[in-house]
Amino acid sequence: MKLLRSGLLVGFGVVVILPVLWVFFSSVRGNQEILNSPFAVTIPPAFDNFGKAWGAQNLGAAFILSLIVTLLTLVFLIPIGGMMAYALSRYQFRGSGLILGLVTLGMLFPNLLAAVPLFLMMADMGLDDSLLGLVMAYVAYSLSFTVFVLHGFFAALPNELAEAATIDGAGHWSLFLRVMVPLASPGIWVVVIFNVIGLWNEYNLAKILMLQQKTLPVGLADLISQQQYAGDWGAIFAGAVLVIFPVMTLYLFLKDKVQQAMLAGAIK
């Protein structure tokens, strides 16, 4: 019974990880070798696939753009989302429930449903194919999750501390920044990690809004479908590794935090 259990567990583990390992192995093999046999190990490894993917196929530029977009979005998103969540959770006023409902409703609907008008609006403002436009859209569409999670964290903070700080003469801002934000830092961790992963991988909005400048997922998708890059499997696999690797590193180092972040939206 125990053996069966372990067998099943490991079996599933292999099914899950094998395709990923296969891509990693294949990313250092030449195109011809991949076509000739899907499995053999190539010696010496063909690291030039990465050079090709990074340079000739422009994934280097995409990598850097993705990095900038992810960081820039966070810089705006966390303060904006944090303030919203805080105000909605710690202050009673008419309409606060409505606002929270409206904002969290955004998690329900796929963002592509708004794609047609969003694209037209961005184009109207000259913000299509611009870093700023994409970051603005990312902040707006990441607010739902961010506010929802942080709202939960702020609401769970004990009232006594807030009262004590207020008696000490702290104003609204100082209470928020000096007392509540540090207390809610586990929640901030959660939204930062969740958003970093989500934004790094984001495809839908980038695909619609960015034309010449491509983020890494869009660049990778184009490798498969666009003509200039024609069927060079080695470079395509190398591109996939470029996308996977940063997230994998993050996961290796912050395993528990990542798992907690993935759970947080669900179970507070």
Place this chain on the structure above:
Amino acid sequence: MAGQDIRKTGFVLTCLVPGLTLYLWLVVVPFIKTLELSGYRFSGVSTKRTWVGFENFADLGNREEFWWAVRNSFTILLVVAPILLLMAMGLAHLAQGDSKGAKLMRTIYLFPNLISLVAAALIWRAAYNPSVGLLRGIGLAGPENGWLGDVGTAFGAFAVAFVWVSLGFYTMLYCAGLAGIPGEVHEACELEGAKGWRKYWLVTRPLMWPVRRVASVHVTIASLGVFALVNVMTEGAPSNRTETMLHSLYRMMTTGGEFGKAAAMGVVMMVVTALASIALWGVFRRNPVEGQR
């Protein structure tokens, strides 16, 4: 007193205004505009917009592509997703506990959920490819046209990739739920002699209610939101067998030159999403365990 009130109001407003402005402007307004656009005949390649009421919806209904998209999206929601949740529940029962091995396995299971859907789609596209394919390499060459090329197997092949991406997340969710069941409950079960399926149905399942609710909401959103996986793996080929509603919307917008119909598709999806949410709310309205939410 008044000064304090003003300061408080000022603070709340400052906190809310930037986020709310962005949200209303870039999320809410486009959603409303989608409703409006769906009533126009609008190719997207000129300024010309003609008000046509429900014509776009009628046109959608006339297309086989639309019905395949609906059929596939609903199959994902009503067949694939329940299978996925069952698998995750089973796996969670096996993988619970604090042993190193179980922890490692849970870590591995979650991994596909963290990587870009584009990368996941690419992995499976390559794995199914009859020339470089992983599956051919292990003796699963599949039908004559390949797993993704055969009209009979393409959807199943896609569903496997969908499950591969999602399984770890729901397993983790259920594991967390199982871990949250207090030790006394297990002890009580032992005393009462409840074991196996009986214990699951009578004790575990009701106690897992909040987690099951969360998982159902998540899987509904994920099922109706399938886009990137299809876009990179198949673009809906062969012959619409892997077309989904969201991907069909994207296709009409970018290659069909039919912004009005794409918007109509968006409205259909909004309605479907809303109905699914109401249905879920109905199912999970009351917690069977007294006194818990």
Place this chain on the structure above:
Amino acid sequence: MGKLKFMRNRSRFWVGMGVLALSVVGLVACNGGGGAAETKKETEVMVFEGGYGKDFYEAAATEFNEKTGATVVVIGDPRIDQQVIPRMQKGSPPDLTYPGWRFDSWKAVQDGAVEELSAALKEPAYGSETPWGETFNPSLLKLGQSEGKQYLMPYFFSLFGWYYDPDLFEEKGWTVPKTYAELLVLCQQIKASGMAPITYQGQYPDYMIAGMLQPWILSSGGMEALAACQNLEPGAWQSEPVIRAAKMVRELRDMGYFQSGATAMSHTEAQAEFINRRAAMIPCGTWLYSEMESSMPEGRRMKFMLPPVLTDGKGDPTALMVKVEPWFVPSAAKNKKTAIDYFKFLTSQEKATQFVKEKGTFMAVKGSTPTDLPEHLASAGELYDASSQLWAAQWREWYPDFYKIVGDIVTELLNGELTPEEFGAKVEAEAEKLRANKNVAKYKYSAD
């Protein structure tokens, strides 16, 4: 003390927010300002940056500007359609555009957003006395007309047929099939040698429609049969020639002459199979070589051939499919005159000849016939010169929805889901729906 600290923090926060807000406003302003300035006096040309790049148009613009004092600016991108679309929607389009194959140009014509160029065609061509319209190959010029009015303009064009590897054929002792009967024999030989006889770009059924279905409708029933299909004549899509063509496709499939798994392949995947000698033949256009050049094995050759024809059919055995990607002047353009002059310059004898030389392709301008073309094009060029029937698949541009649906039905045929008769009936039913749809403008194809 504590209070002071709080105050300082607070002001720092506000300064930070202020800087952020200012930078956002600044960036928006820059963006908007830049956009507005562009549209004022420059003549904007937006071109699709495909296999032939954009450098030629840019260099030509520089030359044109020096000669005429105009300010033509060329903007090129592989997804230029996505930039043309919002501009067309706003009513501030570029002055001239070649938006690429993804753009639905006929829908723009239908919406009245494309300038009619019939009058310009009567004016003299650049640096010549001849009317501009007479400098084009008439059968290619005709492809941009609707009810006798010229909307879309041709520039370079491609030929569509099949490709094979002459070294491989020689090595194995195979001969290039001219007839369908010869094709069947050859496929059997190739299959026996362990190679797949034919591969195709199954994810995009377009290639099968262009490379097999249409040529075989034409071969079986003559140009009238194919024109009837393009014109959506009642019953045309389940006429005898269509059923015959579907039977041929289905036969090759049933005999196992198509590469297994091809239905799921993208164009580049299938083409990679071909250049890596895992399949002997592939339907494709004359862009194949340049499309695959970067991943071509050393010394690989390829030659163009006509799709093998029926010996008992009504069609012209030399019939050859041409593909044109249109240019047009949007009717809301600000600088139409300069735009037309620039396009006249691009299509002048001198520039056309230069384009052919630099890019190695075929040109819609008369007398720019290429010399010393590379083999993969020369083989197509010979067939072009020898052809007495050029044709185009205009229904693809006229009715993109219907075309996509036919592609889906072709995929079902290739999967063995449909018999040839069912195929015909299913396409005809869709054609009937389209005929009944009054919102879609109908066009008429006339054979030469």
